[in-house]
Amino acid sequence: MSGERETFSSRFAVIMAMAGSAIGLGNIWRFPYIVGKYGGAAFIIVYILASLILAMPIFLSESVIGRRGGAGAFGSMRRLAPGTPWKWFSLLTVITPILILGYYCVVGGWSVQYLFKALSLDFSGSGADVTKYFSAFTGSLWKPLISHTIFVLVMAGIVLAGVKKGIEAFTKLTMPVLFVMIVIIAVFSVSLPGGGKGVEYLLRPDFSKINAEAIAAATGQAFYSLSLGVGTILIYSSYMKKEENIISSGIGTAVSDMLFAFLAGLAILPAVFSAGIAPSEGPGLVFETLPFIFQRMGQEGAVWISSIAAILFFFTILTAAVTSAISMLEAGVAFLVEEAGMRRPVATIALSLAVWAIGILCILPFGVFDALDSVCTTWLMPLGGLLFVIFAGWVIPSDVLREELTQGGTAPFNIKIYPVVRFAIRYIAPLGLIAILLSQLI
Numbered sequence: 001m002s003g004e005r006e007t008f009s010s011r012f013a014v015i016m017a018m019a020g021s022a023i024g025l026g027n028i029w030r031f032p033y034i035v036g037k038y039g040g041a042a043f044i045i046v047y048i049l050a051s052l053i054l055a056m057p058i059f060l061s062e063s064v065i066g067r068r069g070g071a072g073a074f075g076s077m078r079r080l081a082p083g084t085p086w087k088w089f090s091l092l093t094v095i096t097p098i099l100i101l102g103y104y105c106v107v108g109g110w111s112v113q114y115l116f117k118a119l120s121l122d123f124s125g126s127g128a129d130v131t132k133y134f135s136a137f138t139g140s141l142w143k144p145l146i147s148h149t150i151f152v153l154v155m156a157g158i159v160l161a162g163v164k165k166g167i168e169a170f171t172k173l174t175m176p177v178l179f180v181m182i183v184i185i186a187v188f189s190v191s192l193p194g195g196g197k198g199v200e201y202l203l204r205p206d207f208s209k210i211n212a213e214a215i216a217a218a219t220g221q222a223f224y225s226l227s228l229g230v231g232t233i234l235i236y237s238s239y240m241k242k243e244e245n246i247i248s249s250g251i252g253t254a255v256s257d258m259l260f261a262f263l264a265g266l267a268i269l270p271a272v273f274s275a276g277i278a279p280s281e282g283p284g285l286v287f288e289t290l291p292f293i294f295q296r297m298g299q300e301g302a303v304w305i306s307s308i309a310a311i312l313f314f315f316t317i318l319t320a321a322v323t324s325a326i327s328m329l330e331a332g333v334a335f336l337v338e339e340a341g342m343r344r345p346v347a348t349i350a351l352s353l354a355v356w357a358i359g360i361l362c363i364l365p366f367g368v369f370d371a372l373d374s375v376c377t378t379w380l381m382p383l384g385g386l387l388f389v390i391f392a393g394w395v396i397p398s399d400v401l402r403e404e405l406t407q408g409g410t411a412p413f414n415i416k417i418y419p420v421v422r423f424a425i426r427y428i429a430p431l432g433l434i435a436i437l438l439s440q441l442i
Helices: 011-022 025-037 041-069 073-080 092-119 130-138 142-160 163-190 195-203 212-225 232-237 246-274 284-299 303-339 344-363 368-395 398-405 412-441
Strands: none
Touching: 011 163, 011 232, 011 246, 011 303, 025 041, 025 092, 025 212, 025 246, 025 284, 025 303, 041 073, 041 195, 041 212, 041 232, 041 246, 041 368, 041 398, 041 412, 073 092, 073 232, 073 303, 073 368, 092 130, 092 142, 092 284, 092 303, 092 344, 092 368, 130 142, 130 284, 142 163, 142 303, 142 344, 163 195, 163 246, 163 303, 195 246, 212 368, 212 412, 232 303, 246 284, 246 398, 246 412, 284 303, 303 344, 344 368, 368 412, 398 412
16 A cells, blocks of 8 residues: 555544444344343433443454554454464454345445335335335345445545545544434424333333343344444544544544443334334334334424434434445455555445445345345354454553553553453453353353
8 A cells, every 4th residue: 555544533533433333233223122122221320331341342453453554354363463364363353244234235235225215105104015125125136236336335435535635534523423413303203292201211220121131132232233343443442543532532433332331222212112113123123113103293294303303313313324435345345455555446346346246135035135144244244253352451561561552651540441341352352252152152
């Protein structure tokens, strides 16, 4: 790669980019129905603990490797552990995000389709039964393919523009807007008749539903939500300036991610209770039940409010999906640019075409979608996380780890908590990840 390597311009840019990577469909599409299934606030408490105990050590490990190595996973591990096979192990985290993108862009395409529906006011009147839109849409071939293609083109266009002009510019603009939109939707949702029951459900803990399955789900949500184990945090950290505080950026990202997930719960669950729908309905809470709620609002005379709410909601989903997608594509693009000597435009187009092709297989009724989702979230992401914490905790020299996490010994708070962080990276996170992988075998 020629020229000076790009970096993010500020800590705000770093946090917005990393928060964009973390905040995605997992927060809006997945989090509310999992909360509904596993006891409301009780699940949220377990989720927060899992984020702090297991997810943060992995996040910090990726950050240290990326910034210290100054490259993607392959290049960083080659530089930090020369003459060892670690760089080849890192290829797992180059392949995984591309596989995830294959089906993630299909779901992103659903948000494209539903935004078009919202803009055409299909959810605001008394027309067709909107609860049947989802099955009719996903049962088609051409509509999902067109929506998937549009989503891939948007994602590719942002990454094509580069780190500062593309990724940083997009996330700095959209992430604050994204938070404003989800707050507006949450306020409106809470104000719906019967919406208070949804708030109570979200805030009242039901610990009787907390079991091994619920703990595994909370851990998986924390892992999935922060985009860990796929090299996205690592590659964004490689664009971080040396004076940026890794722990502060990590805390900022984690807090942003958890706050947005909670707001998504406030945006969806009160509306679900208002409509008399089971809160543990599943992923259909977003793509099947929310259009019904918007249509019912329109039928009750609030057509313009219903139209604005629907447009805001599905634009929010689309924006969140794009911010996560660009981070996964960037991980692969950086590898091809740095290790294969490709120009950014060529690498971006090549990988986008690969993602598009995988997406087509996911659209076809061959079960590829579910198989990829299962393999990536059950095996590849935990394996990638295990790779990072072992490398950061046991391969990188301890003085290097300390220097990166304490800003060269200049950050007092970081110095105080460093022993705890190092212990979590070396022992707690690896044992937790091994337990997760063994539980899948059992």
